[in-house]
Amino acid sequence: MLKWIGLCFVAAGTAGTGMRICLDRKARIAQLARLGQMFGRIAGEVSYSRTGISEILEELGEKMKRSGDFSLGGTLEAIGRELRNGGGLTELWREKMSAYMERSLLRREEKELVLSFPETVDFPDAQRQRTAVEAFAGAMDREKEAARKKEAEENRMTMAVCLAGGILAGLLLL
Amino acid sequence: MDRTDGKDGTDRTDRKDGTDRPDRTDRKDGTDRADRRDRTDGMDRIRLLFPESFRERWKAAAISWQDLREIRLRARQPVILLMRDGEWYPDEKGRLNRDAGNAPRLQKKELDAIVKHICGYSLYACEEEMRRGYISAAGGVRVGIAGEVILGPEGTVRNIRHVGSLNIRVPHEAKGAAGQLLPWLYEGSRLCNTLLISPPGCGKTTLLRDIIRLVSDGNARLPGQTVGVVDERSELSGCFQGIPEFDLGSRTDVLDACPKAYGMMMLLRSMSPGAIAVDELGGAEDIRAVLYAVHCGCSVLATLHADSCEAFFRKEAYAALQQEKVFERVILLGKKDGHFFAVQIRNGDGRLLEGGIPC
Incomplete structure (x- = not known):
């Protein structure tokens, strides 16, 4: 009897690991969505008010914090504030966003894309600047949609493999 | 001749100004907290115009901000600080000299970095101003620009690219001047x-x-x-x-x-x-x-x-x-x-x- 209970625990453990992997996948999609929204809102401000990037980041950060996203909101607010106090965009963005994405589940190329944002903020007119920032939003949205499409299938597969692996391991241990 | 010590005591802000409102500059003690804050604000106004990596070079200029009228930056030319008493040239370490010969020449990429910084890394936000030949920096500092003009379809000025010269005009508050x-x-x-x-x-x-x-x-x-x-x-x-x-x-x-x-x-x-x-x-x-x-x-x-x-x-x-x-x-x-x-x-x-x- 105890052996069967042990097998159930092993199977439950591996299923739990599978669920964790699925949740991480969901969190990555949510983070991509947040970053896409962020770039979209920056692009909107660029074309509508032509406000400087420091002011945009500070205000956007405040709004995001109010809506409960303290991590990204706080990061943007800090970048905006330090920019206003004379810091450099490239250095600040790399430092703060790297820290924000340190524990994130984004892929390396997605992180690199986010970190390359300051390199595109040098267009002399709002129209082209908006297009450049929108390209970031578009890239994030594409990544998000691709991840979302694969999510259900990958989740099913993950759960199946984890559960089967757990049962197999349990049976081997019996 | 070196000018890193900075002057401050003779500024117009020490005068009485005739308002019916008590004013912090009317105080006899010129080193009170408000004056110190004014001085720090003025120094910061100059210092923060430049990217962090260049700031050391502008230290003396920032200290002497009360005498400073204009900062002239031109690609491949020495920087000129136009003070109340004439032109000064900062050297590599930021010390001010009368002799232009020892002054380092400003590199084009340094000038570009300064332009980007003054625009707050948002050139698009300064599009309208650049079209009119200037950029408004924080603290009421107006920066005149010259470079290669991009013309629009009707022969109007669309923008300025390849900025070759900057004229940073340092604003002063002269309370009581009027x-x-x-x-x-x-x-x-x-x-x-x-x-x-x-x-x-x-x-x-x-x-x-x-x-x-x-x-x-x-x-x-x-x-x-x-x-x-x-x-x-x-x-x-x-x-x-x-x-x-x-x-x-x-x-x-x-x-x-x-x-x-x-x-x-x-x-x-x-x-x-x-x-x-x-x-x-x-x-x-x-x-x-x-x-x-x-x-x-x-x-x-x-x-x-x-x-x-x-x-x-x-x-x-x-x-x-x-x-x-x-x-x-x-x-x-x-x-x-x-x-x-x-x-x-x-x-x-x-x-x-x-x-x-x-x-």
Whole structure:
């Protein structure tokens, strides 16, 4: 009897690991969505008010914090504030966003894309600047949609493999 | 000759200014907290114009900010600091010298980095200003730019790229500078429509700023009245996020970064100002807006680039203003030995009322 209970625990453990992997996948999609929204809102401000990037980041950060996203909101607010106090965009963005994405589940190329944002903020007119920032939003949205499409299938597969692996391991241990 | 110690004690801000409001600069102790804060603000205004990696080189310039008038940056040329007592050249370590020979030349990429930094890494946000040949930096600092002009389809200036020169004009608050002019600015209990005229660099904007403050806060002649300021280049008020960084008085409303002609109309319709102040009158639209404001019963305080009062009285472009004798006071400003003077004060007919008043 105890052996069967042990097998159930092993199977439950591996299923739990599978669920964790699925949740991480969901969190990555949510983070991509947040970053896409962020770039979209920056692009909107660029074309509508032509406000400087420091002011945009500070205000956007405040709004995001109010809506409960303290991590990204706080990061943007800090970048905006330090920019206003004379810091450099490239250095600040790399430092703060790297820290924000340190524990994130984004892929390396997605992180690199986010970190390359300051390199595109040098267009002399709002129209082209908006297009450049929108390209970031578009890239994030594409990544998000691709991840979302694969999510259900990958989740099913993950759960199946984890559960089967757990049962197999349990049976081997019996 | 080295100039890293900085001067400070002789600034105009130590004077009494004639307002009916207690002012921090009236205090006898020149090193009180408010003065220290002013000094720090002024130094920061200069220091923060430059990217972090260059700041050490501008330390001496920042310390001497009270004497500093302009910073001239040109690609492949030495940096020139135009001080109250002439030109100085910073060396690699930021020490100021009279000798241009030892001064390092500014690299093009350094100049580009400075332009980007001054624009707050948002060149697009400065598009309109760059089209007009300047960038408004934080703290009311106006930066003139020159470089390769990009023309639009109709031959209009679209933008400037490959910036080759910058002229950083350091603004100063000279509280009390207009105190001695006040008696000439009033007729009975009414503020005269006043035009300040001078060539560049003779203190028009600084003086106008102080007149606005005195009119707004009230002075020995009249209690304070509402003043509307249309600050097209953010130079008068030094606005940041809509709030003036310079003291323009307690009854002053500022329309920041707004074209003068539109701004005057907007203020008249919505803010009921007793006086409207604008810097650097220019086109026909500005003239029409001034006439409209005066017809609405509002006093107008304005400045104009010219080298003499005659240039104003004779110029065709200002004929409409002269016909109606809109400006009841025309004040010509000048500079001698680093000090500013009201060289001539004329009435609307062009008659000389007074001259040689220090301000």
